[in-house]
Amino acid sequence: MIRSLPPKVSAAQFERALAAWRSIVGEPQVVSSADALAAYLDPFAPGEREAFSASAALMPGSVDEIRAILRIANQFRIPLWTVSTGRNFAYGGAAPRLAGSVVLDLHRMNRILEVNETMGYALVEPGVSYFDLYAYLREKGYRLWVDPPAAGWGSVVGNTLERGFGYTDYGDHAAAQCGMEVVLANGDVLRTGMGGIEIGTAWQLYQPGYGPSFDAMFMQSNYGIVTKLGVWLMPAPPAYLLGEIQFRHEADLETIVEILRPLRLDETIRNHAVIEGGLRRAAGLSARAQWYDGPGAMPESAVAAMLDKLDVGRWNLHFALYGTPELIDARYAIVQRAFARVPQARLSATRYAGDAQPTGGGDRNLAGIPAMTAFRMLDWRGGAGAHVDFAPVCPATGRDALRQYTMVKARAAEYGFDYYGGFTAGARHLHHIFAAIFDRDDANQVEQAGALVRSLISDARAAGYGEYRTHLAYMDFAAAQYSFNDGALLRLSETIKDALDPNGILAPGKQGIWPAAWRDRRGYT
Amino acid sequence: MDRRTFMMTGACLPTVAGGAWPWLAHGAAHGNTVALADSTLAQGAALAGYAAHRQWPVFETGDDIGMLWHTTLAPLLRATSTHASVSLIGITRVSDYFVLSELATRAGHLIEHTREQGASANAQPAHVAFVFAPRVPR
Numbered sequence: 001m002i003r004s005l006p007p008k009v010s011a012a013q014f015e016r017a018l019a020a021w022r023s024i025v026g027e028p029q030v031v032s033s034a035d036a037l038a039a040y041l042d043p044f045a046p047g048e049r050e051a052f053s054a055s056a057a058l059m060p061g062s063v064d065e066i067r068a069i070l071r072i073a074n075q076f077r078i079p080l081w082t083v084s085t086g087r088n089f090a091y092g093g094a095a096p097r098l099a100g101s102v103v104l105d106l107h108r109m110n111r112i113l114e115v116n117e118t119m120g121y122a123l124v125e126p127g128v129s130y131f132d133l134y135a136y137l138r139e140k141g142y143r144l145w146v147d148p149p150a151a152g153w154g155s156v157v158g159n160t161l162e163r164g165f166g167y168t169d170y171g172d173h174a175a176a177q178c179g180m181e182v183v184l185a186n187g188d189v190l191r192t193g194m195g196g197i198e199i200g201t202a203w204q205l206y207q208p209g210y211g212p213s214f215d216a217m218f219m220q221s222n223y224g225i226v227t228k229l230g231v232w233l234m235p236a237p238p239a240y241l242l243g244e245i246q247f248r249h250e251a252d253l254e255t256i257v258e259i260l261r262p263l264r265l266d267e268t269i270r271n272h273a274v275i276e277g278g279l280r281r282a283a284g285l286s287a288r289a290q291w292y293d294g295p296g297a298m299p300e301s302a303v304a305a306m307l308d309k310l311d312v313g314r315w316n317l318h319f320a321l322y323g324t325p326e327l328i329d330a331r332y333a334i335v336q337r338a339f340a341r342v343p344q345a346r347l348s349a350t351r352y353a354g355d356a357q358p359t360g361g362g363d364r365n366l367a368g369i370p371a372m373t374a375f376r377m378l379d380w381r382g383g384a385g386a387h388v389d390f391a392p393v394c395p396a397t398g399r400d401a402l403r404q405y406t407m408v409k410a411r412a413a414e415y416g417f418d419y420y421g422g423f424t425a426g427a428r429h430l431h432h433i434f435a436a437i438f439d440r441d442d443a444n445q446v447e448q449a450g451a452l453v454r455s456l457i458s459d460a461r462a463a464g465y466g467e468y469r470t471h472l473a474y475m476d477f478a479a480a481q482y483s484f485n486d487g488a489l490l491r492l493s494e495t496i497k498d499a500l501d502p503n504g505i506l507a508p509g510k511q512g513i514w515p516a517a518w519r520d521r522r523g524y525t
Numbered sequence: 526m527d528r529r530t531f532m533m534t535g536a537c538l539p540t541v542a543g544g545a546w547p548w549l550a551h552g553a554a555h556g557n558t559v560a561l562a563d564s565t566l567a568q569g570a571a572l573a574g575y576a577a578h579r580q581w582p583v584f585e586t587g588d589d590i591g592m593l594w595h596t597t598l599a600p601l602l603r604a605t606s607t608h609a610s611v612s613l614i615g616i617t618r619v620s621d622y623f624v625l626s627e628l629a630t631r632a633g634h635l636i637e638h639t640r641e642q643g644a645s646a647n648a649q650p651a652h653v654a655f656v657f658a659p660r661v662p663r
Contacts, residue, residue: 039630039631043623085631087627107631131591131592131595135595135596151591152591152592153591153624153627153628287649287650360588361588361589364589370591370592370595371589371591371592372589372590372591372592372624373588373589373591375590375591375620375621375623375624376588376618376620376621377620378619378620378623379618379619379620379650379651382650382651383619383651384619384642385619385620385623
């Protein structure tokens, strides 16, 4: 691999910038060799990995070092791409959108600054993973839970800023965020909300603060570098119940969503319940070759035989109830009654005392325990497994869910991919997550996966749906779908970008937002 | 590799683990060795037996390599590496290898030494045999 240069920067200028950065963070914290930079390539890129290659990586250890790095970046007009721990796999990993950007890797800033059990929150730096925070809470004996996403090694800050989600009652990570410290492109440091009062004690308690609230502006954006973030934590419940309902038929999806929505709206079910497709469930229990070894997507007959053999539903609803046993009993009775009307639905549930832990990875997520079992999906297709995700927002209606499912499944089959997906339920929306699983050593599969997701984005837009998150390769295309009034939303985003970051040094192209200096680099729309 | 090391490792492994990875035993010939095996894989079970024979600590991957890393492997490697160099050898399924390699190399003190991937067979997932060796300070 040949090391790239930042765009529009000469080798001599870049060497001067690197020397300046070494003097700030120290030689070991500057990565500039081609070999070492391979760690910042996206192993799951649905295309050429080098299209998103970094020219260097910097690993600051403090806010002051970040500010000093920014001075150099502004001086030389070198774009930076911030990552917390760089594990945003399926959406780009640690790789930058604009090739030649310098990755600002914040994993060394990994302090858990505060945990408040009484108020139920933590204040953390970007390098803190869900595993880290979970271990810290257990070690110190705090009666608080984390809400891990599917991959527990992710950064709490990074996942929250990407609007990731988990599976407990605190599953909406952006909604459970309270207070940020942000370094702007010009080096200015601000604290949002109540953090504006230095000696205050409500920074992690009251989200809005006084006047305009800016926290959401720093999510999925390139307006600043978040260096501290407050996150609300769920008090450990006295008991909980993990339930699963298996459904036999594909068309049951419509009924499931229609029954689930009122239960989410009236908070009988408060967690991010997951409607998991049968094949996704089966992939955690077996390898594809065990059931089908031919070309193209698995035929229906093979899928049906697999589900029967593994005793897995066509759809599998996972939900959790937390609280006192009395409350759990009452809510569970309502859930049972509601789903009893679905023919051939099979309900099972396990009750846990507060300190008891389930064993399976998915169930452990529902119990606030980080896990990495979700990555077993990489074994599904064989070879060097990888995946790229398509993640449209779906209204929480049965009609929309069935429509999206049918659309995605049919298109995936055209490109030779199985429907590996499911829906995570908010109250009024569903996150529909479909993963195109491919062998990254198979050039044809890589190409087909890339083309499939592009087609899916087009299909979704034609039906009125948009993505909540995309891989680097589709950030411009996904942004372009939000086209009301000739793209007024993106115009606003770029107006703000130019005002805050006139040299365009912070994450050019993230979520399709390009600063004036790099607007000619916008990709396929 | 000298004759004694070869006899102790490379010659022994083929009989126990099918002869596929003499380099794996070679990679583990220096310093302390920790073995990781997925016993649901035929090759993993063979490695586990070999590691036990050599009296190396051997860990079963179980169903969550991430939890194993955070609760067991990382603390063990941290504790041991303060007074000796530690190699981590193993045979796991591809997905677990991917997660482990990210965790082990990002932690800083291990680099990937050698890796070899095997295809899936007999309804078993594909496997990876690997050696992570200590990073040599330059």
